[in-house]
Amino acid sequence: MYKQLPTDTITYGPQVKECEELHASKYRLPNESFEEGTTRNAASMADNEEHRQQLKSIFKEQRFMPAGRVQAAMGSPRNVTAYNCFVSGFIEDSMDSIMDKAKEAAETMRRGGGIGYDFSRIRPSGDRIVSLDSSASGPVSFMRIFDAVCRTIVSAGHRRGAMMGVLRVDHPDIEEFIRAKRNENDLTNFNISVGVTDEFMNCVHGGKLFSLTFKGKVYKQIDAVMLWDEIMRSTWDWAEPGVLFLDHINNDNPLHYCETIEATNPCGEQPLPPYGACLLGSFNLVKYIQPHFAAPDGYSFNFNLFKEDIPVVVRAMDNVIDRTHYPLKAQEKEAQAKRRMGLGITGLANVLTLLEYKYGSKYSKRFTRQVMRTLCLTAYEASSDIAVEKGSFPLYDKEKYLQNNFMKKFPEELKLKISKQGLRNSHLTSIAPTGTISFTADNVSSGIEPVFAHELNRTVITEVGPQTVKLKDYIYNYYDIKSETTEGLSIVDHLEIQNAVQPWVDSAVSKTINVGDDECFDELKIIYSEAWRTKLKGVTTFRLSGKRYGILNKIEEKEEEGTACFFDPETGQKECS
Secondary structure (H helix, E strand, C coil): CCCCCCCCCCCCCCCCHHHHHHHHHHHCCCCCCHHHHHHHHHHHHCCCHHHHHHHHHHHHCCCEEECHHHHHHCCCCCCCCCCCEEECCCCCCCHHHHHHHHHHHHHHHHCCCEEEEECCCCCCCCCEEHHHCEECCCHHHHHHHHHHHHHHCCECCCECCCEEEEEECCCCCHHHHHHCCCCCCCCCCEEEEEEECHHHHHHHHHCCEEEEEECCEEEEEEEHHHHHHHHHHHHHHHCCCEEEEHHHHHHCCCCCCCCCCCEECCCCCCEECCCCEECEEEEEHHHHEEEECCEEEEEEECHHHHHHHHHHHHHHHHHHHHHCCCCCHHHHHHHHHHCCCEEEEECHHHHHHHCCCCCCCHHHHHHHHHHHHHHHHHHHHHHHHHHHHHCCCCCCCHHHHHCCCHHHHCCHHHHHHHHHHCCCCCCCECECCCHHHHHCCCCCCCCCCCECCCEEEEEEEECCEEEEEEEECHHHHHHCCCCCEHHHCCHHHHHHHHHHHHHHCCCCECCEEEECCCCCHHHHHHHHHHHHHCCCCEEEEEECCCCCCCCCCCHHHHHCCCCCEEECCCCCCEEEC
């Protein structure tokens, strides 16, 4: 029989010492208690006293956890942004544009934001620069400027700068880009992803040649299968580059009529236009678990409470858009024109364990879809209600918005409501990795990831540098249940869960598909092709026995050499202490 959590005493905030210490160091003011911090956040995000009290209850019980930047910034005297990440303005093919964007990046990171970039507008290496009678060095060389800026700037709140670098698959320098991180020393502050098009994937599956072009000029024709294998081989060995399916991103974008997306935030859950920003937060699903009325040794999910909380949170996060600081005026203008937010979930794997659903099974997929459908539709309905009161986002176009692919699956009643009332926010859902906020909730399973291990070492970034702490999985610690772990899952199990949530996510899903030692290279390639076929917006894989150190494993082996290395779930970067 599962042990029941005590109900006679209500506790607030992280109860595990290491989790409480991390929450205090990252998200709270000096000498501020957890309850004082949540009170500060609620007061700064609320519309009125009733709304404040509702928020305070939700935050205190950690039913919803705003992203770390929101917790650290809202109500704080510090002049930092509540946005976790941004995407750079267009980096054009000129030194002035490159250096201007590097300066903007420095200001953004100084205020606590990570940045994504598209480098595809920079001419390829070896290209002739007529005005200087010299040759271009190419986008990869200029990425090192941004890498150096990030390495130099310490982000607010003891957060390492995080960056995503994207290059289109048809850029003439794509092969150099793919190989750029096949070592431990270059571009260490970057995640990198290839922007893949449908045209390219059709060439791969058709065994055709594919043209590498820049500004309409064909520089080279290459065997598409060979280029795809190059991407896959690098991913197999080094866990990078990731893959972004650009056409899926843009075709399913509710704002397809007024923006083109070419890059994402550092973790990939927010495809964003130039100067776009991601305002994130996640519902902690374990807090909606209750004893099942018909089974004293079983559990159920409280959908009623979940649906009650969502409108409260949507209203609060919408207020953040108007009440936070922005590093750049262009970012503020973009955010207020569209009023994006990304509400997601965390603790999914823990909840699946309590409900006795195997991760990746048909029952787990059905439950996951139900959770995300509830979150999505309830959030959109709440946003429409707020629009009646406060107005729709400025770039809302009723006819064009309601015709997008994403909206077609909505119930007719809700589409009619949005048509009549408008919509306050252009985007409302996203699945973030939630590495740190999940840690501060006593180590619940991150995002939609499976449980990594029942007991583990984890390295965290603190004000005194990287620290390794020993932790138990949330369910193992509080319920004395050992969940299935990543080690026992197939790559198909991972893909099934990602496919279950994507239809109800208007942005994207940050998910790492762990590849076990019993799986082969050809299986990896099949997974990426299947991801494209099922219209996922991006894929990231990590092979535990690859050449890049894992997120949590292998720490103990490296300690003997005086270096502990890990793969950070929030930024995707290797960190060593």
